[in-house]
Amino acid sequence: MNKYVKDFFHRGLIFGGFGPVVLGIVYWILSEKVENFSISGFEFFLGIISTYFLAFIQAGATVFNQIEHWPITKSLLCHFSSLFVAYTLCYLGNTWIPFEPKAILVFFGVFVIIYFAVWITVCLSVKAASKKFNAKIK
Amino acid sequence: MKLKLFIDPERDEEIIVYAHKKSSLTDAIEQLVSENGFELIGYTETQAVKLNPNEICCFSVIGEKVFARSISGDYRVKFRLFQLEEQLPDTFVKINQSCIANIRMVDRFDSSISGSLLIRFKNGTSDYVSRRQMKKVKERFGL
Numbered sequence: 001m002n003k004y005v006k007d008f009f010h011r012g013l014i015f016g017g018f019g020p021v022v023l024g025i026v027y028w029i030l031s032e033k034v035e036n037f038s039i040s041g042f043e044f045f046l047g048i049i050s051t052y053f054l055a056f057i058q059a060g061a062t063v064f065n066q067i068e069h070w071p072i073t074k075s076l077l078c079h080f081s082s083l084f085v086a087y088t089l090c091y092l093g094n095t096w097i098p099f100e101p102k103a104i105l106v107f108f109g110v111f112v113i114i115y116f117a118v119w120i121t122v123c124l125s126v127k128a129a130s131k132k133f134n135a136k137i138k
Numbered sequence: 139m140k141l142k143l144f145i146d147p148e149r150d151e152e153i154i155v156y157a158h159k160k161s162s163l164t165d166a167i168e169q170l171v172s173e174n175g176f177e178l179i180g181y182t183e184t185q186a187v188k189l190n191p192n193e194i195c196c197f198s199v200i201g202e203k204v205f206a207r208s209i210s211g212d213y214r215v216k217f218r219l220f221q222l223e224e225q226l227p228d229t230f231v232k233i234n235q236s237c238i239a240n241i242r243m244v245d246r247f248d249s250s251i252s253g254s255l256l257i258r259f260k261n262g263t264s265d266y267v268s269r270r271q272m273k274k275v276k277e278r279f280g281l
Contacts (some may be wrong), residue, residue, distance in 0.1 A: 065253070066268065072250070122253040130247040130255055136279050137244055 004063050012060035019055030020048045050090040057086035084111055168227060176225050180206050180213025195243040195259035197222050199236035209261045231278045234268040241278055
């Protein structure tokens with residue numbers, strides 16, 4: 001099996017469990033804050049499965065940035081699209097967003113903004129690191 | 139600086155230097171040690187040249203072949219990258235899966251839009267530091 005495929009599954013299996021944990025915390029907060037909050041057994045089951053899948057993909061997709069022979073655009077596109085598909089399926093499957101073009105479009109917009117905000121933060125931190133290195137070699 | 143020389147055929151050979159700071163003397167010792175016992179031959183289309191590791195900017199894998207990249211040009215070497223990693227002095231550090239960099243030949247660092255750290259060498263070439271190697275590179279630069 002390809003090293004990167006192995007890495008994808010390895011990371012996914014390690015961190016997948018954090019999805020249901022986060023979901024449990026959200027449900028706990030909702031049950032404390034929202035009056036008469038209740039969900040069916042099926043919704044609960046679907047939530048656990050889908051957030052596990054989401055965390056699995058989120059962790060596994062970090063491999064795309066480490067495939068050293070891939071050009072930047074390819075790894076960025078694969079990372080972005082795999083996360084977008086996973087999040088969209090999870091949110092639609094759990095009816096956290098309605099299955100309507102307008103809602104999906106808004107979701108896409110929010111996703112793009114957050115994704116690139118995180119990306120810019122990473123780029124800025126690397127820029128700061130490069131400054132530190134440059135100061136060291138002078 | 140004091141010098142103690144112990145001749146002992148039973149022990150592994152090693153040189154340990156305690157200095158208050160880096161100087162021309164410590165540089166010369168490093169160079170002498172790195173050149174001793176490790177013969178690096180670089181090949182071009184027409185000739186074979188003895189290479190001085192201190193003049194190499196980096197060793198890179200290009201199309202499954204390993205090249206020593208210096209200011210005077212690129213030379214193919216007959217070592218695998220892991221073999222070089224074992225034999226090269228501490229001035230060399232692996233920066234990604236296919237490149238070992240000479241930290242003395244780093245011109246400057248840059249950031250790339252992919253969010254990775256780029257090393258620009260004195261020969262004009264560049265390569266990036268993978269996240270996996272970042273910790274080692276930081277340690278080597280004393281960060």
